[in-house]
Amino acid sequence: MTRAHNFNAGPAALPEEVLKQAGEEMLDFNGTGMSVMELSHRSKEYEEVHNEAKAGIKELLQVPDTHDVLFLQGGASLQFPMIPMNFLPDGEKANYILTGSWSEKALKEAKLIGETKIGASSAEHNHTYIPDIHSMDVDPTDTYVHITSNNTIFGTQWHTLPDWNPPLIADMSSDILSRPVPVDQFSLIYAGAQKNLGPSGVTIVIIEKEMMEKIPNSIPTFLRYDTHADKNSLYHTPPTFGIYMLNHVLNWIRNRGGAEGMQERNNEKASLLYDTIDHSGGFYKGHAEKDSRSNMNITFNLPSEELNKTFLEKAKEAGFVGLNGHRSVGGCRASLYNAVSLESCEALRTFMLDFHKNHG
Structure with missing residues (x-):
């Protein structure tokens, strides 16, 4: 499985x-x-x-x-x-x-x-x-x-x-x-x-x-x-x-360092995705201002609703679950709670880079 x-x-x-x-x-x-x-x-x-x-x-x-x-x-x-x-x-x-x-x-x-x-x-x-x-x-x-x-x-x-x-x-x-x-x-x-x-x-x-x-x-x-x-x-x-x-x-x-260990782990996961957004030349646009960004929930949009929809469809086909943004913000949301693995975040980063390359 x-x-x-x-x-x-x-x-x-x-x-x-x-x-x-x-x-x-x-x-x-x-x-x-x-x-x-x-x-x-x-x-x-x-x-x-x-x-x-x-x-x-x-x-x-x-x-x-x-x-x-x-x-x-x-x-x-x-x-x-x-x-x-x-x-x-x-x-x-x-x-x-x-x-x-x-x-x-x-x-x-x-x-x-x-x-x-x-x-x-x-x-x-x-x-x-x-x-x-x-x-x-x-x-x-x-x-x-x-x-x-x-x-x-x-x-x-x-x-x-x-x-x-x-x-x-x-x-x-x-x-x-x-x-x-x-x-x-x-x-x-x-x-x-x-x-x-x-x-x-x-x-x-x-x-x-x-x-x-x-x-x-x-x-x-x-x-x-x-x-x-x-x-x-x-x-x-x-x-x-x-x-x-x-x-x-x-x-x-x-066993993973307590609250301090979780903070280090969550910083690393969030940085992967925020760096992908920030270096996309505006293809991915974050909802939150940089000094208020959450390490738990990364919200972002693509240049059009059509691309948002295509991104979410392709992501689902690739095994990514739960990336739909809330209707108040639209677009996409990746929630990186404690149990979300670094490997899943790395896989999402790779998917985002590939999607940008193919649709940018």
């Missing part, structure tokens, strides 16, 4: 050796005679997996003792309303920095719950850049400031993460553990696992313990962060197989 060159935006590529290990353990996990999917979430065998995954997140992201790690469900989309429900009381204002579709969706949900403001936005230029940190309207009286660290659709990424006085909250769904992050600067980080950390179904939340002391008693039990913190994310049945896979991926990351 030939594995596809998987550039899907999410759910995305998983490490091949992790998939093989999961396959070997599918019918008998650790001598239980059962798949991990069949184990009780209260069993000792599953609890070891659960706690190891939690410890792995803490280790690899250097999470300080001031913060807790939660495994939730509902993806980033459930976090959009859950955050203001827990932390946006009447009479206070939450600040949203808009750099793409997901930050706009987060703001839309927050507006249903409380008062908000927009501290900065790149919408007027179709989100081709990350606004300058020093020009943003951030005030110490803001209840919290929300950012999206990487923008999958537009291919932009925050290369300098802010250290502000108001509590800082970040959606890191598409670049979590792709690089080191100063977790202590954030009151809450959340991320769906399905791009860099595992299959869909698990949402990682890293939350400052003091932050949870602010949660009002009026919030429904299941939608309170402290409910899940108090029960070690076992208040109800967690996505056990997703957490099991997450744990394997964390071990895979650890």
Whole structure:
């Protein structure tokens, strides 16, 4: 069997050796005679997996003792309303920095719950850049400031993460553990696992313990962060197989140098494709401004819609999957999450060079 060159935006590529290990353990996990999917979430065998995954997140992201790690469900989309429900009381204002579709969706949900403001936005230029940190309207009286660290659709990424006085909250769904992050600067980080950390179904939340002391008693039990913190994310049945896979991926990351190793690997992969775009004489045109380019999602167009279509058709025939751009940007998008191999990126670079030669 030939594995596809998987550039899907999410759910995305998983490490091949992790998939093989999961396959070997599918019918008998650790001598239980059962798949991990069949184990009780209260069993000792599953609890070891659960706690190891939690410890792995803490280790690899250097999470300080001031913060807790939660495994939730509902993806980033459930976090959009859950955050203001827990932390946006009447009479206070939450600040949203808009750099793409997901930050706009987060703001839309927050507006249903409380008062908000927009501290900065790149919408007027179709989100081709990350606004300058020093020009943003951030005030110490803001209840919290929300950012999206990487923008999958537009291919932009925050290369300098802010250290502000108001509590800082970040959606890191598409670049979590792709690089080191100063977790202590954030009151809450959340991320769906399905791009860099595992299959869909698990949402990682890293939350400052003091932050949870602010949660009002009026919030429904299941939608309170402290409910899940108090029960070690076992208040109800967690996505056990997703957490099991997450744990394997964390071990895979650890064995490749951790967050620093992933950053080096991802820089190398992204450089291959950005260099191809930059040296194409305008045949390939990137969507994002150079100083805001994402290492996770490389967005680009060809000179015409007809060439975009031909490129994508030929790429699919050659074994490349997931290169279609989002309708907001059009064209093409190559998502280079942690598990995407250097070999796949080299193959795509060769394909792009050959396509340019034949159609330029």
